Amino acid sequence: MLSLLNSELFRLVKRPMPWIMLLILAIGVALLYGALWAVLETASNANDADGLSGNLRIGATTGLGLGLVSTLATILVIIIASSMIGAEYGWGTIRTLLPRASGRMPLAIAKLVTIGLFVTILVAFGYLVSLAMSALVTSAAGLNDDLGDGFVVHSLASVGRVIYTTVPYAALSFMVALWSRSNAAGISVGLAIYLLEDLVLAIIGLAGDAVDWLPDLLLSDNVSAILALNNVEEAGFGGVNPAGGPDPWQAAGTLALWTALFLAIALVIFHRRDVTNE
Amino acid sequence: MKNGQRPGAGEVVLKTVGLTKRFDKIVAVDGLDVEVRAGEVLGFLGPNGSGKSTTVGMILSLIRPTSGHVELFGQDLTKRRDVIRRRVGAIIETPAFYPYLSGRDNLRALAKAAGGVSDSRIEELLSMVSLTERAGGKFKTYSLGMKQRLGIASTLLTDPALVILDEPTNGLDPAGQREVRGIIPRLATEGRAVLLASHLLNEVEQVCDRVIIIRRGKMVEQGTVGDLLSRGGHLDIEISADEVETALRTLRAVPGVEKVMADETGRRLTVLAETEGRIINKALAERGIYAAAIVPRRGTLEQIFLDLTEGSTPGEQTVDGKAERRQGREG
Numbered sequence A: 001m002l003s004l005l006n007s008e009l010f011r012l013v014k015r016p017m018p019w020i021m022l023l024i025l026a027i028g029v030a031l032l033y034g035a036l037w038a039v040l041e042t043a044s045n046a047n048d049a050d051g052l053s054g055n056l057r058i059g060a061t062t063g064l065g066l067g068l069v070s071t072l073a074t075i076l077v078i079i080i081a082s083s084m085i086g087a088e089y090g091w092g093t094i095r096t097l098l099p100r101a102s103g104r105m106p107l108a109i110a111k112l113v114t115i116g117l118f119v120t121i122l123v124a125f126g127y128l129v130s131l132a133m134s135a136l137v138t139s140a141a142g143l144n145d146d147l148g149d150g151f152v153v154h155s156l157a158s159v160g161r162v163i164y165t166t167v168p169y170a171a172l173s174f175m176v177a178l179w180s181r182s183n184a185a186g187i188s189v190g191l192a193i194y195l196l197e198d199l200v201l202a203i204i205g206l207a208g209d210a211v212d213w214l215p216d217l218l219l220s221d222n223v224s225a226i227l228a229l230n231n232v233e234e235a236g237f238g239g240v241n242p243a244g245g246p247d248p249w250q251a252a253g254t255l256a257l258w259t260a261l262f263l264a265i266a267l268v269i270f271h272r273r274d275v276t277n278e
Numbered sequence B: 001m002k003n004g005q006r007p008g009a010g011e012v013v014l015k016t017v018g019l020t021k022r023f024d025k026i027v028a029v030d031g032l033d034v035e036v037r038a039g040e041v042l043g044f045l046g047p048n049g050s051g052k053s054t055t056v057g058m059i060l061s062l063i064r065p066t067s068g069h070v071e072l073f074g075q076d077l078t079k080r081r082d083v084i085r086r087r088v089g090a091i092i093e094t095p096a097f098y099p100y101l102s103g104r105d106n107l108r109a110l111a112k113a114a115g116g117v118s119d120s121r122i123e124e125l126l127s128m129v130s131l132t133e134r135a136g137g138k139f140k141t142y143s144l145g146m147k148q149r150l151g152i153a154s155t156l157l158t159d160p161a162l163v164i165l166d167e168p169t170n171g172l173d174p175a176g177q178r179e180v181r182g183i184i185p186r187l188a189t190e191g192r193a194v195l196l197a198s199h200l201l202n203e204v205e206q207v208c209d210r211v212i213i214i215r216r217g218k219m220v221e222q223g224t225v226g227d228l229l230s231r232g233g234h235l236d237i238e239i240s241a242d243e244v245e246t247a248l249r250t251l252r253a254v255p256g257v258e259k260v261m262a263d264e265t266g267r268r269l270t271v272l273a274e275t276e277g278r279i280i281n282k283a284l285a286e287r288g289i290y291a292a293a294i295v296p297r298r299g300t301l302e303q304i305f306l307d308l309t310e311g312s313t314p315g316e317q318t319v320d321g322k323a324e325r326r327q328g329r330e331g
Helices: A002-014 A016-042 A046-056 A064-091 A093-100 A104-141 A151-180 A183-205 A220-231 A248-272 B052-059 B082-087 B103-114 B119-128 B144-155 B174-189 B201-207 B225-231 B241-252 B277-286 B301-310
Strands: B012-023 B026-037 B041-045 B067-072 B088-091 B162-166 B193-197 B210-215 B218-224 B234-238 B257-262 B268-273 B293-297
Touching: A002 A104, A002 B103, A016 A046, A016 A064, A016 A104, A046 A104, A064 A093, A064 A104, A064 A151, A064 A183, A064 A220, A093 A104, A093 B082, A093 B103, A104 A151, A104 A248, A151 A183, A151 A220, A151 A248, A183 A220, A220 A248, B012 B052, B012 B193, B026 B041, B026 B052, B026 B193, B026 B218, B041 B052, B041 B174, B041 B201, B052 B067, B052 B088, B052 B162, B052 B193, B067 B082, B082 B088, B088 B144, B103 B119, B103 B144, B119 B144, B144 B162, B144 B174, B174 B193, B174 B201, B193 B201, B201 B225, B201 B301, B210 B225, B210 B301, B218 B225, B218 B301, B225 B301, B234 B277, B241 B257, B241 B268, B241 B277, B277 B293
Parallel strands: B041 B193, B041 B210, B088 B162, B162 B193
Antiparallel strands: B012 B026, B012 B067, B210 B218, B234 B268, B234 B293, B257 B268
């Protein structure tokens, strides 16, 4: 298993895609802070300026910066998770790699661990860039630089929450790419669910209260319930969802069940299906 | 036999027992029994869709057999899956590598997956397949020939005891083909077992010790190359056109003669026989027919292959393998 993980990490590091993703994330965060700083500098309304100052200060990075990181990271993770297995089929390298693997399960697990490591690096990197940009703006604009109590713990918990909420989407796109043997299919389905679930649920919600329970069983509301804690600076590793909706621990359990289901389906398919030149 | 050791000469390295694969209603491989021994090159022949790649896929655990099993180094593959990783090297159809990696990094990636392969081994193999100068170039920029050579290098990363090559000279120029054909027997000489799936019958004839021919997933012939070629031999006899009918009757009566055919000129007879030319000559002479020439022709693997896989008769194929039909009368 370790040799396969070593090979996966080697290929990940040598591949341009992850580096481009890190660059996209850094540019996205820099643009966000740059744009909001520019708005702050030109704001004529004192209330708007106060609101912006509150969000741009370094102590609020888990809200503003990490909020953007969460959105971008989920999209990028959907792409990389799908590509990790879909591209193997597209290039035909699965037939080259599998005979070198100690088994199918170890290979699948090595890929999943690699995706997990990449997600962690991506989100942590995005947060560090956010902190750097926030520190720059805080210093340049003379904003409140008080980090508050428990900033480090809250930062770690917030980064952890963002990582955790990307995992079901990574598992979903991995499963679809594996099932369809197609990178594009994994990305399409992953992005469609990530971007359209709220819209579809809103339309279904028009049908009345009969399906009120449905969002609690799906991904989007549960992700929101967990990420909402990032805006509560004293939340640490626990807390109550300030926006209402599912309890964060219940949400975490629901996401874990979805992740387990997606991965179980993916592993069963990978274990049982013939690898031909189709 | 411990992991990493070379098997003893003649030891059975690969054995398939009743290997069968069905895809829905299609039987791709049907009860195939194959043995490959250390130190030999086994040619694995069959037309497109005959089940060669499916068989190789089952040997490499890429495809699950419907029934039957594969034994590698005397062990059931289902129980020792890890044997493949260290002791089998294979190119399956067109070599597939990561397009964004260089040739060298592709080998490194596979070496890391297999474990225990040094950088010096990678350089040694790149040199062996004449890719050292281009080893730093991206795989996607490689010509088909370079891809094939990288594929051959990848099969040897772990110094395997069994090498499976599927069309290894595909896309190579004549010099490259000759180079690869030089490498294959050397692998066997070093004690490896080599399974060579190829459409290039001339290639198989040159480098293989034994041949298995499959058709529609079933083995239709096997034997040493020498045996198969001797079975495909015949005699060409030149006589006067007015003596053809007599000669046909005479030769059909000679013990050991399987088939006699005359070409459309009526001056040349083709005789499939286990009988020597001098006995044929004597039989004709006793009827007052004096042949202008009796030329023994060696069979070719292509001729035998086509006989077995397309149902053509030996007389429909010239001895040099060109598809020139003899539209003669059959005696």
